Amino acid sequence: MTLSITSDNKASPQVLDDDLFAPSPRHPESRLEAEWLFLYNKLPPDQWFGADYAYKTSGWLKVHTNIRKRQRILTQISEGYQSGEYDWAKYRSQMLKRINMHILKLHQHHGVEDDGFFPEFVSMYPKLAPAFEILGHDHGYLNGLLDKLQIQNDQLARSEVEDKALAEQLHQTLVDATDLLSQHLTDEEDLVIPILGLRQG
Numbered sequence: 476m477t478l479s480i481t482s483d484n485k486a487s488p489q490v491l492d493d494d495l496f497a498p499s500p501r502h503p504e505s506r507l508e509a510e511w512l513f514l515y516n517k518l519p520p521d522q523w524f525g526a527d528y529a530y531k532t533s534g535w536l537k538v539h540t541n542i543r544k545r546q547r548i549l550t551q552i553s554e555g556y557q558s559g560e561y562d563w564a565k566y567r568s569q570m571l572k573r574i575n576m577h578i579l580k581l582h583q584h585h586g587v588e589d590d591g592f593f594p595e596f597v598s599m600y601p602k603l604a605p606a607f608e609i610l611g612h613d614h615g616y617l618n619g620l621l622d623k624l625q626i627q628n629d630q631l632a633r634s635e636v637e638d639k640a641l642a643e644q645l646h647q648t649l650v651d652a653t654d655l656l657s658q659h660l661t662d663e664e665d666l667v668i669p670i671l672g673l674r675q676g
Contacts, residue, residue, distance in 0.1 A: 502661050511606045514669035528672035535671060538584060539660050545577045546653055553646040563637040570645075574628040578621050585614045596670050606666055613659040620652045 523532050549570065556566040593607045627645040634641060 502658070504658055505662055505665065506609050506658075507606060507662055507665055511603055511666065513602075514600070514673060515665050518669040518672045520664075520668075523668050523672065531674070532668050532672045535667060536664065539664060542581065542584070542656065542660065545573065545580070546649070546656055549573055549577060550646075550649050550653055553642070553649055556642055557646060566642070567631055567634075571628060571632055574624060578625055578628075581617070581621060585618065589614060592667070596667065599670065599674070603666060606662075610659065610663055610666070613655065613662075617652065617655055617659065620648060620655065624648045624652065 518528065522528060523536065552561065552566065552569045552573070555561045556563075561569065589611060593611065597604045597607050624645070627641065627648060630638075630641055631645065
């Protein structure tokens with residue numbers, strides 16, 4: 476938006492009002508531009524589970540809730556080992572299958588989005604192409620972290636003798652993935668959930 480400047484070099488009241496009521500994403504680190512939030516403004520988060528929209532939005536939000544839950548549990552187990560709450564055997568038994576399942580489900584979710592939903596949404600709203608490009612790049616970074624996590628988990632499966640260095644490396648990968656997922660999932664929801672809720676059918 477181009478600012479309208481008055482003679483005393485201050486923004487006009489109309490511009491200030493426009494800025495005040497412009498839609499804003501749910502977290503300050505969002506990469507989403509205000510011009511991409513035109514649907515979010517029509518269907519803000521406090522309506523996502525409303526009776527008129529929940530049957531179209533709840534499935535996607537439930538998938539994201541499960542992703543966050545699995546990521547949180549893995550991080551908590553890792554922190555538990557770091558703090559001495561779990562011994563090596565308990566830590567390994569808790570982590571191995573959980574990591575494999577988490578990686579599998581994330582890859583499946585990203586594949587469905589990249590090959591189906593995201594291109595469909597861009598065809599519906601070409602103006603949002605740059606926003607979905609950001610989400611696509613996130614998938615690339617996340618897949619790199621998941622590959623790293625898989626390698627570390629495979630090493631963990633072979634490490635019956637305690638390997639604190641490996642556990643620290645794995646923990647750092649989980650922290651990095653958590654940070655990226657937190658931003659990615661919220662940005663994705665701010666774009667996708669209004670599309671799902673407002674589309675016909």
